[in-house]
Amino acid sequence: MSAAVTFTTVTCRYGRRTAVDAVDLDVAAGEHVALTGANGSGKTTLLRAALGLHPTAAGTVTVGGESARSGVEWARRRRDVAWVPQRLAPGRFPLLVDELLDSGGHPDAARAAAGQLDVGGLGRRPLHTLSGGQLQRVFLARALGAVTAGARALFADEPTAALDFDGQEQVATLLAKLPVTVVVVSHDRAMTRACDRVAEMAAGKLRVI
């Protein structure tokens, strides 16, 4: 099942610097949107805010019409939205590949996806020993497990940035088939072509192309 995702005048700051400036974006249930734009334009911060990983100075993000304020609601948001981060969060070592895969809520599906993404044999490896491309594949596999576990949307932050050309095509094809709402930050043509719509951020503001 997929859920609509609605960003309403979302504003985020780092100290006095505004990184996301009153962004409105309606993503229909099941729609796939690519988010592009210059480095530093606010894409990562916007997605992190939707997951409760960065505070909003103003505005709201709803998933399936539900907003999140309390700890319980944010925990539900993180089950509702599978997340493929750009990089490892600092301070979470040493986590093994299998532990990360299992954290998506459906170990069997995540491990099957890891096999499909050619990282099936890495289960006992600490995450910090993986190459950038291997790590991206493992995060994707966990997210696919989360979708099997019931996530209704998937957010991904440059999920193919470290992949070779074949890997970029493979992941774009795989995400295109997902029956959930997708918002993917990407500069990769294979990925933007596979999406229904492209939205571009510039200096914290969003415009739909």
Ligand SMILES: Nc1ncnc2c1ncn2[C@@H]1O[C@H](COP(=O)(O)OP(=O)(O)OP(=O)(O)O)[C@@H](O)[C@H]1O
């Ligand atoms: N931890 C931080 N502390 C202070 N400023 C930050 C921090 N993280 C990001 N910023 C600033 O916020 C703005 C938006 O950053 P963000 O990472 O959201 O951009 P982005 O569009 O995802 O960039 P990229 O394409 O390079 O990944 C930038 O000006 C950046 O320098």
